[in-house]
Amino acid sequence: MFKKAAVLVASCGALLAGCGTDLQTENQEIVSNLIEAGFRADDIMIVDDSVYVGLDAQVSLTASREMLQHDKQTQEQFRTTNLVGTGVTKICVVPTSQFNSYPNLSAGLDLAIDNYNSQGLRLTFARGSASDCTATISAKTTTGAGGSSGFPTGGKPYGTINIGTGTDSYGADVCEHVITHEIGHTIGFRHSDYYDRSISCGGAASNEGASNVGAILIPGTPSTAKVGGSIMNSCFRASETGEWSTSDKTALKALYP
Known part of the structure; x- marks a missing residue:
C-alpha cells in the first residue's frame, strides 16, 4: 500500500515502544508538528496507528520534532x-x-x-x-x-x-x-x-x-x-x-x- 515508507522513518518498533498506551497523543503531536513544519493537512494521514505524509512516508515523533528544529535554520529573506x-x-x-x-x-x-x-x-x-x-x-x-x-x-x-x-x-x-x-x-x-x-x-x-x-x-x-x-x-x-x-x-x- 505504501511503497516508500522508509522516508523519514524511525523503526516501527521504536515508535511503538515510545508510545505505550499514549499512542494517540503522540500521533496528534506528530500531525501538529508536520503542519507547523509546512506540510499540507490533506497530505497527512494516520494508518494502522502510524502517521504518514505523501502517502508513503512514515514520520516518527522524533523526526517531526527535528523538522521544526531544522526549519528554524532554513529560513530566508x-x-x-x-x-x-x-x-x-x-x-x-x-x-x-x-x-x-x-x-x-x-x-x-x-x-x-x-x-x-x-x-x-x-x-x-x-x-x-x-x-x-x-x-x-x-x-x-x-x-x-x-x-x-x-x-x-x-x-x-x-x-x-x-x-x-x-x-x-x-x-x-x-x-x-x-x-x-x-x-x-x-x-x-x-x-x-x-x-x-x-x-x-x-x-x-x-x-x-x-x-x-x-x-x-x-x-x-x-x-x-x-x-x-x-x-x-x-x-x-x-x-x-x-x-x-x-x-x-x-x-x-x-x-x-
Missing part, C-alpha cells in the same frame, strides 16, 4: 532596492471604519503592530493618526482573503495595505500574519519564495523576478525558502500563528536596527 529612510521614525497605521468593523482584522492589526514594536527597531508603529507620525499607512479592506500592498518609494513606506474581508473568518492569528506580511512589503520586504511561489502556494513553479524593485538577499539569512519558514512567504496557511520566525527577526534587525 529578501528586500527591495528601496528602503524606508532614516527620516521616518514613527509609522502610523490608520484603519478605515469598515476595516475596524471586522473584529479579527482589527485585532490582527494590533497584534501586527506589536510584532514590529517588540523587535526594538529604529522604526516604531502606532495605530491611528498622531501629530508625531513621520509616515502614514492606510489599512483598507478588499474582497476575498489575503492582502496586497506595495514597496517603499522616496524613503517612505508604501501608503496602503489592503486586507481581504474573507481573512477575518480565519481568526485573529491569521489576520495578524497577513497584516504583518503586508506591512513588511511597505517597508521593503520581498516574498521569501519570490523565485518560486509554488513553495508556499503550490501548483507550477512561478518566479516573480527581481522586476524593477530588486530582490536582494539580506545578510544572515539563507537564500532558499521553505513552507511555513517566514511570514513573508507568498501564500499563507490556515494554521499560521502570526509570529516572527528567527530569520524574520534577523532580517528586520539587519535593515532597521
Whole structure:
C-alpha cells in the first residue's frame, strides 16, 4: 500500500515502544508538528496507528520534532532596492471604519503592530493618526482573503495595505500574519519564495523576478525558502500563528536596527 515508507522513518518498533498506551497523543503531536513544519493537512494521514505524509512516508515523533528544529535554520529573506529612510521614525497605521468593523482584522492589526514594536527597531508603529507620525499607512479592506500592498518609494513606506474581508473568518492569528506580511512589503520586504511561489502556494513553479524593485538577499539569512519558514512567504496557511520566525527577526534587525 505504501511503497516508500522508509522516508523519514524511525523503526516501527521504536515508535511503538515510545508510545505505550499514549499512542494517540503522540500521533496528534506528530500531525501538529508536520503542519507547523509546512506540510499540507490533506497530505497527512494516520494508518494502522502510524502517521504518514505523501502517502508513503512514515514520520516518527522524533523526526517531526527535528523538522521544526531544522526549519528554524532554513529560513530566508529578501528586500527591495528601496528602503524606508532614516527620516521616518514613527509609522502610523490608520484603519478605515469598515476595516475596524471586522473584529479579527482589527485585532490582527494590533497584534501586527506589536510584532514590529517588540523587535526594538529604529522604526516604531502606532495605530491611528498622531501629530508625531513621520509616515502614514492606510489599512483598507478588499474582497476575498489575503492582502496586497506595495514597496517603499522616496524613503517612505508604501501608503496602503489592503486586507481581504474573507481573512477575518480565519481568526485573529491569521489576520495578524497577513497584516504583518503586508506591512513588511511597505517597508521593503520581498516574498521569501519570490523565485518560486509554488513553495508556499503550490501548483507550477512561478518566479516573480527581481522586476524593477530588486530582490536582494539580506545578510544572515539563507537564500532558499521553505513552507511555513517566514511570514513573508507568498501564500499563507490556515494554521499560521502570526509570529516572527528567527530569520524574520534577523532580517528586520539587519535593515532597521
